[in-house]
Amino acid sequence: MDKLTTMKTFLAVVQEGSFSKAADKLDISPQLVSKYISALEDNLRTRLLHRTTRKVSVTEAGNQYYQRCQQVIIDIEDMENSLNNLSENVSGVLSISAPMSFGTKHLAGLLVDFQKQYPNLKLDLRLTDQYVDIVEQGIDIALRIGVLKNSTLIAKKIAPIRLAVFASPDYLKRHGTPQTLLDLQSHNYLRYSHSEPTKRLFGVNELKSELKLESNFVANNGDLLLNTAIAGGGIAMQPTFIAGEALAQGKVVRILNDYEPEPMGLYMVYANRQFLPSKVRAFVDFASGYYGDTPYWDLGE
Structure with a gap:
């Protein structure tokens, strides 16, 4: 049985609150909805839904699975959008905080190339060497240099720093x-x-x-x-x-x-959001391999 279909069926049941309404939304029979949910629970060996004659409610395990399913479906839709001219779908304002010297010397090329791919996206760049609380200040992504400490934020290394x-x-x-x-x-x-x-x-x-x-x-x-x-x-x-x-x-x-001192890293840091905005995801994906394992500023070393 197709796993993606069962996941979408489960999401519909939770969102609609009943098997019959989910069946109407998906344009399939209630019996098939029930079959998909039973197969999903059998495969996971976990009960996801409490069923009564009046309503359907989500178990604790079902709630966790629901949250993860939502993200999986969003990821798949984002991926499909990227294959269908994603540049037209990424828009708005992306705010970025970056260190002063690195931003001045090496960030312009990345940002220009990024906007060529996503022309509908506006960039708001803020250069500072001070620590920035991106959640408090409403910044989408911060570039940071160093050896990062444990945090509730997501950090992705994009270049070594010697x-x-x-x-x-x-x-x-x-x-x-x-x-x-x-x-x-x-x-x-x-x-x-x-x-x-x-x-x-x-x-x-x-x-x-x-x-x-x-x-x-x-x-x-x-x-x-x-x-x-x-x-x-x-x-x-x-x-x-x-x-x-x-x-x-x-x-x-x-x-x-x-x-020679141990190398540090250049990191992208962004909030641990359940549903990452497409503009942030686009920048993370674009910047991840931009500088490579040996950045151009080290090639002459």
Whole structure:
């Protein structure tokens, strides 16, 4: 027996409140509705409906199955729509929050290509390095960089984020090149104010309690820290999507290559909604493979 047909029949019975009304809605006989429901319960080995002469009510298991069935049917309909010119069906305003530097440097291409595929969708992009409560502020999707903690939100990784430790040739000429992490303690570290503690970012377990870096410069923007390093202000640690071009041009050079920090990730974060809006689903599907396993900013590394 076709599972999808039995699921649709079950949904109709719950929504209409009776076998006969469900039969009318589906244009089949009440006997066939009853047969489908019995077959479904036999297959699941679970009673989904309480039947009396007056009404049909849903069991606890039936309610759970009903919720999941709804999502399955919606997913199938969304998939079918995507094969029938989905671009005409995705519309409205999609609000996106993203980190300042990443958004400025690398997000425009993705968004332009996305709107080419979904021209009826308007984008509202908000760039900030501050933590954004997407539920409270009514944002559809947030792009976040880091190692995400457990949350009620859904997070999907879309790109690896590598970190580089670097300084300008002039700085290293004047102050020497560190050979170990402990050598960093005699240098000025240019610290990003939104980052985890420095000793954790380096990810060297045996030095976590010992490594304390001195810093006379703290900023909340990675581009500014890169430019400060280029100007000879100290040693910085920033993602390669920020520092990659300067590294390739020799404006700064990598140091401590044997101690490269563990990579982080670029994630799409969105609310754990039971029924995901088509505009959010479209963006999640589109962005998932956009940057690839090795993003273009790392190809020259």
